[in-house]
Amino acid sequence: MLGLMQDRPLTLTHVFHRAEQYFGHKTIVTATANGETSTTIAEWAARVRRLATVLDTLEVSADGRVGTFCWNTARHLELYLAAPCTGRVLHTLNIRLFPEQLVYIADHAQDEVVFVDRSLLPLFWPLVDQLESVRHVIVIDDGADAEVPSDPRVHDYEELLAAATPFEGRFPVLDENRAAAMCYTSGTTGNPKGVVYSHRSAVLHSLITLTTDAMALSERDVVLPIVPMFHANAWGLPYGCLLAGSSMVMPGPNMTPQAIVSLLERHRVSVTGGVPTIWMGVLPLLPEHDLSALRTILCGGSAVPRALSEAYREAIGVPMLQAWGMTETSPIATVSSPRSHHAEWTEDQRADYRARQGVPVPLVDVRLVDPDTGELQPWDDQATGEVQAAGPWIAAEYYRGEGGGAQFTEDGWLRTGDVASGDRYGSVRLVDRTKDLIKSGGEWIGSVELENEIMAHPKVAEAAVIAIPHEKWVERPLACVVVKEGENVTAEEILEFLAPRVAKWWLPDAVEFIDEVPKTSVGKFSKKTLREKFASPRVS
Structure with a gap:
């Protein structure tokens, strides 16, 4: 009927x-x-x-x-x-x-x-x-x-x-x-x-x-x-x-x-x-x-x-x-x-x-999927996974089939490349982009969370955190910080400010002060540019 x-x-x-x-x-x-x-x-x-x-x-x-x-x-x-x-x-x-x-x-x-x-x-x-x-x-x-x-x-x-x-x-x-x-x-x-x-x-x-x-x-x-x-x-x-x-x-x-x-x-x-x-x-x-x-x-x-x-x-x-x-x-x-x-x-x-x-x-519709195993993650605000999305205004493929379908799952969901957790009410908390996650000693560090904590410092205008190569830990976080006009702050002050806010092993190995965070054409942080600038491996 x-x-x-x-x-x-x-x-x-x-x-x-x-x-x-x-x-x-x-x-x-x-x-x-x-x-x-x-x-x-x-x-x-x-x-x-x-x-x-x-x-x-x-x-x-x-x-x-x-x-x-x-x-x-x-x-x-x-x-x-x-x-x-x-x-x-x-x-x-x-x-x-x-x-x-x-x-x-x-x-x-x-x-x-x-x-x-x-x-x-x-x-x-x-x-x-x-x-x-x-x-x-x-x-x-x-x-x-x-x-x-x-x-x-x-x-x-x-x-x-x-x-x-x-x-x-x-x-x-x-x-x-x-x-x-x-x-x-x-x-x-x-x-x-x-x-x-x-x-x-x-x-x-x-x-x-x-x-x-x-x-x-x-x-x-x-x-x-x-x-x-x-x-x-x-x-x-x-x-x-x-x-x-x-x-x-x-x-x-x-x-x-x-x-x-x-x-x-x-x-x-x-x-x-x-x-x-x-x-x-x-x-x-x-x-x-x-x-x-x-x-x-x-x-x-x-x-x-x-x-x-x-x-x-x-x-x-x-x-x-x-x-x-x-x-x-x-x-x-x-x-x-x-x-x-x-x-x-x-x-x-x-x-x-x-x-x-x-x-x-x-x-x-949104689901959280482990990018390595493909398993659905629980919405317990602890487990993280790649955000995949489906809906009537979500792309099903790219024009002319560009990308070979790599960004779309076999069952038709968009792979966003964002990593997040979700609570029982459905609220998504973005942790990072898959390409921006920092894997240190086998554990993941979310650059977005670190950035938000650094930007809570009253003297900081902007901050971007990137992964840099490390001989022992594979990758470690580096904080790139823009100080507010007329203010002065040291790397030690930034790290002291962060210490009670994040896990100890999340603390950046170093703080680089820069004039501005490079941006993409749509105003997002261009971490690729920063990674190219600070690519030298470091030792403990």
Whole structure:
């Protein structure tokens, strides 16, 4: 017996039409080089309709890849809907990748057209002649004074829209399994791999962002997505905001702490999201600004230091809401939202919980597996295993079968490469990446836990812990520490601070003071760079 419900496809066309019909009065503000611009969703939707026919005019194929090389702006958001709503595939290019990686990605995806913010032309244009599939480059004038090349492949975004006839009626995407967007991983080994999101996965992921125990996005919110729109669809915030009817504030190219905190204050932002390094920069500015409208600071991309979350709670009464995921998980997989059994806990216990990655969101399944034996690990908060994930917005394979399926199990789960434990309530506590675990004398040491403890030191700004070769113990931890501006601290003080907090054999063999922790293109700590710098073996 079958159900008798309507079979309506889950496509992003619904997200667009819902926003256009019900939330036309809501606003999208964009910070530009020349000040702020503001548009309504009704005005934005009219431009999306024009952009839809522009893609036809440019003869982008029916499922052609539409590349973007842009900041977080309302114009970029137009592309977020125009491409998938016409059956094409949005391909956000990471502006922070090395040139050879960008060339590889654009060619591998077979981008036919790339939309580029004018301020980013100096990065993009030197690569154009190496991009075999790109036939058009559309320049979006964001107020920068970068020279626009005189080349038949180059078009002006506003001129194309002005000449276009708006698409009329409802967008006709009917297959929910059709590709909607793609994003390449920022892996440190081998070439980046393409993750292809379907309309169905994007819609379901967007619905989860509206749930109370995830982001709880609503029509009442003003949302500032600081996480780049070129990174895993900005954690789903753009589509989630349109589905909920939230107003949006786009930060544009100025990502300085002062610019961010000013936007938070001026627009009474209630929800925002970014990586820990962003929030470390904003922290010293908090006493100077009124952020009383802020209710949620979503933080992810790497483990959130307990000290950072607590510093925000003490300064403005709002701790971090930690989330975990990756490009392959669209990316929200777990969220460390408050739970009913926390009611009787002390503030210190709640702070410990907020330092965890949290409980899997609905429709995402997570299991912990011993990477050596393949055995499932118990959720007793003691045993650790590789985090494996499954769900309707979790990748099943990479574009073109890259990677040979090594990151996927025989029964269809994603092998995330993260190592964690889990408690009986389902809360995941990230221990490390499999490649970053330190095996000393046959025992494992978690670098993430060590980093969090070091960053609790009041004079430490950042810390990364890596494994270095050791003649006796095989590997030992080395702490790479960035000291806060104007402060002084010695290696001995760091080790004394750590001594009562971790097992004695976990204590780093040495502390190296560095100017900054190197970052990947998405703001994560680049431990590979540190390992290359401090690779010399040591003896006891």
